[in-house]
Amino acid sequence: MSGGEPYLNRHSFKCAVLVATGWKPRSQDLEACLGQQVGANAMLTIDHLQRVVQMVLSTRDSTSRLREVYQAFDTAGLGFIRREEALHIFENVAPTVRTNIVEEVFDALDTRRTGRVSCEDFMAELRGRLS
Secondary structure (H helix, E strand, O other): OOOOOOEEEHHHHHHHHHHHHOOOOOHHHHHHHHOOOOOOOOEEEHHHHHHHHHHHHHHHHHHHHHHHHHHHHOOOOOOEEEHHHHHHHHHHHOOOOOHHHHHHHHHHHOOOOOOEEEHHHHHHHHHHHHO
16 A cells, blocks of 8 residues: 555455465455456455455355365375266265266366366365355
8 A cells, every 4th residue: 555545456455365364366266256357457445355354264164174075085185186086986985976976076076177176176166056
C-alpha cells in the first residue's frame, strides 16, 4: 500500500493472503473467491482481503481431510494417482465397489485426460462437488 490508500495491488494482495493463511492463491482462485475478475492492475480493498482470508480459513478443515484422503491413494508419494493404482486400491480395500464405478470416478477426476489425477485436480473436483 502506498500513500495510506486502503488498496492492495494483486501481487500484494496474494502476499497478504499468504501471510494470513499460509496459502498463496492463483489469480483464478481469487476470482473464484471474490466472484469477479482480478486483472493484473486490480486494486483490492481490505474488505476483499478479509473475505478471502475468512473463506480460506473456513475451508481449511475440509481441505486438510481431502489432502489426507488423496495421500492415502498416492502411496508412492509421486504427486499423482494412476488409474491402475486406484483400481488396485479399491480391489484390496473395497472389493464390492465395481471396477466400472472406480473408472467413472477416476475419469471425472482426470479432467486433463492424462491418465493421472494430481492432488490439485482431486481437491478441486471434490471441493466443487462437496460445496
